[in-house]
Amino acid sequence: MTQIAPPTVKFSPQVDLQKFEAALAAAVQFDDVDGCPDRLADGMRYALLAPGKRLRPQLVMLAAQACGGSVDAALPAAVAVEMIHAYSLVHDDLPAMDDDDLRRGRPTCHKQFDEALAILVGDALQAQAFEVLATQLTPAETAVAACRELATAAGARALVGGQADDLAAEFQDLTLEQLQLIHARKTGALFRVSLKLGALVAGAAAERVQALDEYGTKLGLAFQIVDDLLDVNGTEAQLGKTPGKDARQGKSTFPELLGVEESRQRVNELIQQARDAVKLLGTAAEPLIELANYVGQRTH
Amino acid sequence: MTQIAPPTVKFSPQVDLQKFEAALAAAVQFDDVDGCPDRLADGMRYALLAPGKRLRPQLVMLAAQACGGSVDAALPAAVAVEMIHAYSLVHDDLPAMDDDDLRRGRPTCHKQFDEALAILVGDALQAQAFEVLATQLTPAETAVAACRELATAAGARALVGGQADDLAAEFQDLTLEQLQLIHARKTGALFRVSLKLGALVAGAAAERVQALDEYGTKLGLAFQIVDDLLDVNGTEAQLGKTPGKDARQGKSTFPELLGVEESRQRVNELIQQARDAVKLLGTAAEPLIELANYVGQRTH
Numbered sequence: 001m002t003q004i005a006p007p008t009v010k011f012s013p014q015v016d017l018q019k020f021e022a023a024l025a026a027a028v029q030f031d032d033v034d035g036c037p038d039r040l041a042d043g044m045r046y047a048l049l050a051p052g053k054r055l056r057p058q059l060v061m062l063a064a065q066a067c068g069g070s071v072d073a074a075l076p077a078a079v080a081v082e083m084i085h086a087y088s089l090v091h092d093d094l095p096a097m098d099d100d101d102l103r104r105g106r107p108t109c110h111k112q113f114d115e116a117l118a119i120l121v122g123d124a125l126q127a128q129a130f131e132v133l134a135t136q137l138t139p140a141e142t143a144v145a146a147c148r149e150l151a152t153a154a155g156a157r158a159l160v161g162g163q164a165d166d167l168a169a170e171f172q173d174l175t176l177e178q179l180q181l182i183h184a185r186k187t188g189a190l191f192r193v194s195l196k197l198g199a200l201v202a203g204a205a206a207e208r209v210q211a212l213d214e215y216g217t218k219l220g221l222a223f224q225i226v227d228d229l230l231d232v233n234g235t236e237a238q239l240g241k242t243p244g245k246d247a248r249q250g251k252s253t254f255p256e257l258l259g260v261e262e263s264r265q266r267v268n269e270l271i272q273q274a275r276d277a278v279k280l281l282g283t284a285a286e287p288l289i290e291l292a293n294y295v296g297q298r299t300h
Numbered sequence: 301m302t303q304i305a306p307p308t309v310k311f312s313p314q315v316d317l318q319k320f321e322a323a324l325a326a327a328v329q330f331d332d333v334d335g336c337p338d339r340l341a342d343g344m345r346y347a348l349l350a351p352g353k354r355l356r357p358q359l360v361m362l363a364a365q366a367c368g369g370s371v372d373a374a375l376p377a378a379v380a381v382e383m384i385h386a387y388s389l390v391h392d393d394l395p396a397m398d399d400d401d402l403r404r405g406r407p408t409c410h411k412q413f414d415e416a417l418a419i420l421v422g423d424a425l426q427a428q429a430f431e432v433l434a435t436q437l438t439p440a441e442t443a444v445a446a447c448r449e450l451a452t453a454a455g456a457r458a459l460v461g462g463q464a465d466d467l468a469a470e471f472q473d474l475t476l477e478q479l480q481l482i483h484a485r486k487t488g489a490l491f492r493v494s495l496k497l498g499a500l501v502a503g504a505a506a507e508r509v510q511a512l513d514e515y516g517t518k519l520g521l522a523f524q525i526v527d528d529l530l531d532v533n534g535t536e537a538q539l540g541k542t543p544g545k546d547a548r549q550g551k552s553t554f555p556e557l558l559g560v561e562e563s564r565q566r567v568n569e570l571i572q573q574a575r576d577a578v579k580l581l582g583t584a585a586e587p588l589i590e591l592a593n594y595v596g597q598r599t600h
């Protein structure tokens with residue numbers, strides 16, 4: 001059985017995340033009289049400002065950069081996708097859903113606070129994502145397009161639809177195609193829209209948007225297969241969550257369908273395809289290639 | 301003790317809702333290959349297309365009309381506010397939240413389907429509201445402003461914040477001011493943004509926007525006091541839900557704080573204030589006045 005390679009690529013962000021972290025924190029800064037209850041604010045900060053790789057924000061910013069745009073101008077979009085991501089994790093972890101106690105090594109939001117607050121934290125973060133886009137992106141055409149794209153990616157045909165099918169698939173045997181369709185929506189859509197928003201903010205031509213979308217599609221699938229491989233092989237310390245959960249939930253996984261070796265092979269192929277997709281962007285795409293390498297080789 | 305007056309104002313919509321209902325249904329029309337699972341689509345339709353008074357959509361359309369705008373142009377905004385409203389009800393009813401089995405005389409979404417699906421239905425409806433605005437409103441400046449306003453009204457400082465405080469207030473004694481602040485966010489914000497979106501679509505001048513906002517503030521509070529009065533006095537058939545729930549949940553109510561007589565008086569004063577607020581809109585505001593009268597006198 002193929003071992004997961006020891007970490008050869010240390011995770012370092014491909015873009016300076018300092019401004020991003022500041023923007024993220026600012027977006028969930030509430031004052032005493034603005035109507036946001038303290039505990040709700042605490043919950044939103046707990047969910048959003050948790051340590052994380054910030055993959056999706058990086059994709060936004062790197063896409064903008066790769067298309068000759070300004071990383072700073074892309075910050076609101078980076079914040080918004082991370083908010084959608086964070087909200088979706090909070091809801092996914094709920095008892096009625098995946099019922100997880102731990103995430104990224106810490107108690108999940110509903111364990112740290114309570115279930116009602118966690119539901120509301122997720123709800124508020126989703127609204128806030130659109131507020132950030134609609135308040136901070138310019139011009140209006142860019143802001144509208146961003147809202148439209150993110151709403152679609154966050155919605156019933158993508159993120160939420162994927163999660164619904166993922167839950168329904170527990171203890172069912174899926175075909176490879178069905179499994180891919182779940183993950184394309186549950187994970188891939190947000191990866192792809194992250195890149196799309198970055199390209200949008202940069203005013204990129206259709207060709208570049210398409211290249212980045214191709215990259216995102218391949219990267220998203222690779223990411224998920226690696227996730228599945230880690231769930232089989234990883235430890236709680238590495239994963240930051242309880243391992244072997246997929247098996248206990250009876251979820252079909254790529255290793256289960258393809259075997260570990262073949263899954264590993266697929267990851268390598270997909271990462272190569274992701275790299276190839278952004279060739280036309282030239283040297284500006286190098287950070288995206290580094291990111292793809294990291295995804296393909298990550299062990300946690 | 302003052303009796304609730306027998307129904308003198310039969311509920312009839314103040315605007316033709318046929319086009320609205322068609323637009324609402326169209327917004328949750330999914331096809332087999334678009335990525336939205338059937339059961340999720342069913343849940344969204346169950347939640348959104350349930351029989352209802354469509355108060356908030358009426359406010360959108362009547363505000364547009366009162367400001368000399370097109371009701372048709374306001375339809376996307378009317379659909380969007382009803383989606384936010386419907387989503388918030390689905391989540392409010394969840395076991396961890398208000399834990400209601402019945403709403404509008406039917407099983408709540410999580411009873412009809414299951415809790416996980418209900419969570420996702422709410423999530424998807426919220427995203428869809430922004431998708432509708434960002435896809436269907438023009439020009440871009442109007443669409444962006446609408447997204448911004450609805451996101452704020454749906455967010456941590458308003459709708460969700462109000463719900464968080466409402467839950468936290470169970471079995472606590474609130475002051476009148478605290479109670480009003482909860483309801484201003486939990487109910488009032490969506491009333492007000494409905495009117496604002498209608499005015500926005502009509503390109504209304506600031507003076508009219510302000511008048512409608514005043515109307516919405518008064519109407520929203522009156523609506524909630526009547527709601528409280530009905531919970532004390534209504535029957536399950538009238539209410540479509542289990543009565544006396546406020547008391548069982550230990551929630552402070554207006555009748556509890558002010559007494560039924562005084563509460564009734566306040567409603568009358570607020571409805572008068574709502575009527576006064578829209579005087580400057582002339583005859584165009586008559587349907588809004590009729591709506592206010594209905595709210596003030598409703599018995600179910």
